[in-house]
Amino acid sequence: MSDILNGxxxxxxxxxxxxxxxxxxxxxxxxxxxxxxxxxxxxLCLPMTYRLxxxxxxxxxxxxxxxxxSGALISAILINVPGTVASAATTFDGHPMAQKGQxxxxxxxxxxxxxxxxxxxxxxxxxxxxLLAQITIHFSPFEYFAIVLFSLTLIGxxxxxxxxxxLIAGVIGVLLGCVGVAPGTGTPRFTFxxxxxxxxxxxxxxxxxxxxxxxxxxxxxxxxNAKGDEVRQCKMHGFxxxxxxxLNHMPNIIRSALxxxxxxxxxxxxxGTSNLIAYGxxxxxxxxxxxxxxxxPDGVIASEVSNNASIGGALIPLLTVGIPGDTVTAMLLGALxxxxxxPGPLLFNSDGxxxxxxxxxxxxxxxxxxxxxxxxxxxxVKILGVPRYTLLPVILVxxxxxxxxxxxxxxxxxxxxxxxxxxxxxxxxGFPTAPMILGFILGPYLExxxxxxQQLGRGSMMPIFGRPVAMAFLAITIAFVAFQVxxxxxxxxxxxxxxxxxxxx
Amino acid sequence: MTSLRSKHRxxxxxxxxxxxxxxxxxxxxxxxxVGTLNMGIMNxxxxxxxxxxxxxxxxxxxxxxxxxxxxxxPKPTEEELAAERAERVKxxxxxxxxxxxxxxxQFLKPVGYLIMTPLFLFGLVMLVTPKSVRRxxxxxxxxxxxxxxxxxTFRYGFAVQLPMGLLKNLG
Numbered sequence: 001m002s003d004i005l006n007g008x009x010x011x012x013x014x015x016x017x018x019x020x021x022x023x024x025x026x027x028x029x030x031x032x033x034x035x036x037x038x039x040x041x042x043x044l045c046l047p048m049t050y051r052l053x054x055x056x057x058x059x060x061x062x063x064x065x066x067x068x069x070s071g072a073l074i075s076a077i078l079i080n081v082p083g084t085v086a087s088a089a090t091t092f093d094g095h096p097m098a099q100k101g102q103x104x105x106x107x108x109x110x111x112x113x114x115x116x117x118x119x120x121x122x123x124x125x126x127x128x129x130x131l132l133a134q135i136t137i138h139f140s141p142f143e144y145f146a147i148v149l150f151s152l153t154l155i156g157x158x159x160x161x162x163x164x165x166x167l168i169a170g171v172i173g174v175l176l177g178c179v180g181v182a183p184g185t186g187t188p189r190f191t192f193x194x195x196x197x198x199x200x201x202x203x204x205x206x207x208x209x210x211x212x213x214x215x216x217x218x219x220x221x222x223x224x225n226a227k228g229d230e231v232r233q234c235k236m237h238g239f240x241x242x243x244x245x246x247l248n249h250m251p252n253i254i255r256s257a258l259x260x261x262x263x264x265x266x267x268x269x270x271x272g273t274s275n276l277i278a279y280g281x282x283x284x285x286x287x288x289x290x291x292x293x294x295x296x297p298d299g300v301i302a303s304e305v306s307n308n309a310s311i312g313g314a315l316i317p318l319l320t321v322g323i324p325g326d327t328v329t330a331m332l333l334g335a336l337x338x339x340x341x342x343p344g345p346l347l348f349n350s351d352g353x354x355x356x357x358x359x360x361x362x363x364x365x366x367x368x369x370x371x372x373x374x375x376x377x378x379x380x381v382k383i384l385g386v387p388r389y390t391l392l393p394v395i396l397v398x399x400x401x402x403x404x405x406x407x408x409x410x411x412x413x414x415x416x417x418x419x420x421x422x423x424x425x426x427x428x429x430g431f432p433t434a435p436m437i438l439g440f441i442l443g444p445y446l447e448x449x450x451x452x453x454q455q456l457g458r459g460s461m462m463p464i465f466g467r468p469v470a471m472a473f474l475a476i477t478i479a480f481v482a483f484q485v486x487x488x489x490x491x492x493x494x495x496x497x498x499x500x501x502x503x504x505x
Numbered sequence: 506m507t508s509l510r511s512k513h514r515x516x517x518x519x520x521x522x523x524x525x526x527x528x529x530x531x532x533x534x535x536x537x538x539v540g541t542l543n544m545g546i547m548n549x550x551x552x553x554x555x556x557x558x559x560x561x562x563x564x565x566x567x568x569x570x571x572x573x574x575x576x577x578x579p580k581p582t583e584e585e586l587a588a589e590r591a592e593r594v595k596x597x598x599x600x601x602x603x604x605x606x607x608x609x610x611q612f613l614k615p616v617g618y619l620i621m622t623p624l625f626l627f628g629l630v631m632l633v634t635p636k637s638v639r640r641x642x643x644x645x646x647x648x649x650x651x652x653x654x655x656x657x658t659f660r661y662g663f664a665v666q667l668p669m670g671l672l673k674n675l676g
Binding site for chain 1: 614
């Protein structure tokens, strides 16, 4: 109980609240701007968290996360381009509403839905995470090995259209994670005599390279529009519809929140997938499915509730087993490591105050998000008008200064460039980059748990057969890969096409 | 817009590249000292070797899928070929950006942040700004002002000393 109260108090300091507010504002701006995302925002601020305490650092990053997911709805509604993939389904009904002159209503509905989605996921987070941590604390390296393998496979197979390409990207990431001293044996691998590589690639420059530089190289190669985006101005008044009407949408809200939380818990997929699933389910279970896509609140509610509900969902595996649920939580994992914290079930016992501080930060950021977005809509809309060809290079320079400052090493900038180029090349040839970065982060864990499991089994992995949880995860992993392969082959046969046809787009 | 056949050809090249990479990783892994600690059947070589084997298997799958796809894919239309030709030039801009970033990193320490950053920012914004809206004076002013703001924020806000290079007497 004292941990809960102390945790709540720890994020209620003026510094933490200011950082959270700054994070929410930055997150909303990054989410709203197509081409940028919450991940880019966190990549920008991650190196700066070296200078902050653990609670202040997480307050800033959670603020960006919450703001970034919600901010994407603004550009989705106003310019028909989702700020991030998490709001892709918001364009289906949000933009038609704006075209009908109901932009303010659509934004109000989207905003309230984001708020409800995050609050519901917060409830799931505080009720599920501590219970799950009680279970996972008894896990041995066998269970952890199976869970990490399951996560890597799921990320590789679900994130892109092609199982093969997703898995290749994941393996490339795992191999990049092998650089440096081997766990357990202390032997340097793939260092090629470079002393700076002995401890492997630092996570911060690697992630900034992928999410800031790599994505920008992609945008640069596509070229920018000289005109910029045409942005509609609008004045907010209320949350789109009266309270009574909101009550009528309760089944849609609850269903979409459950989808968001469930999808968020699964490794590798978050708001980017949940909004599309929730939209599809809302449409198929609606009494008027034909109206979907013409500009009705139901579609906006389904998309925005679910993508925000994924926030709490994605934090659950990070806090209970130390495995990131998506790219943003992968960055949060990096931030926690910087602070000397090890996410996992032990965190609840060793740093309970920090965990409850994080929970509180999610709630406070959500309240800040609705307040800032509602009152600052006019300014946010103006940001959308800033040409990206000026903004992106400036963001890159800030990122580079941040990367340098994290260790005061020029070498880290080279690491950033290396990862940026790899990520750009992979994206260009249709390989998803998220499995690569998650493979890079999870790879060392996989090897470590494999080694520890073998030590525990005295050189054998056979004891894994006596572990029901580990076996269940391994069975799901095998079944999942088999299912994906069979589905692809079946689809290819039906269409008379090749299974990887739909990969690149 | 790229034709289906070109996509399969690109996938084939990627598959072959990753197959070669898997072989190189496997060969290199065999040269890693195994370490002195007894870890059952696992040693320093094992994990990279397993990864290279998985990569090789996946690469073979990609090559097989691509070859099969190329056989089945229809011939590209004139429109698709023209679009492909237009697209081929674009990665050059990304390459120039990579060279700019590389040069910035290389000279950051000897020349210094305060000189290199405005130059880099000016070069990059000039590179990515469409010709019709490119105004060098305005971009130069933005580059200098932004660089100065970033420097002051890091120097006095975060107490980080960015490389001063030629201007080290100012720091």
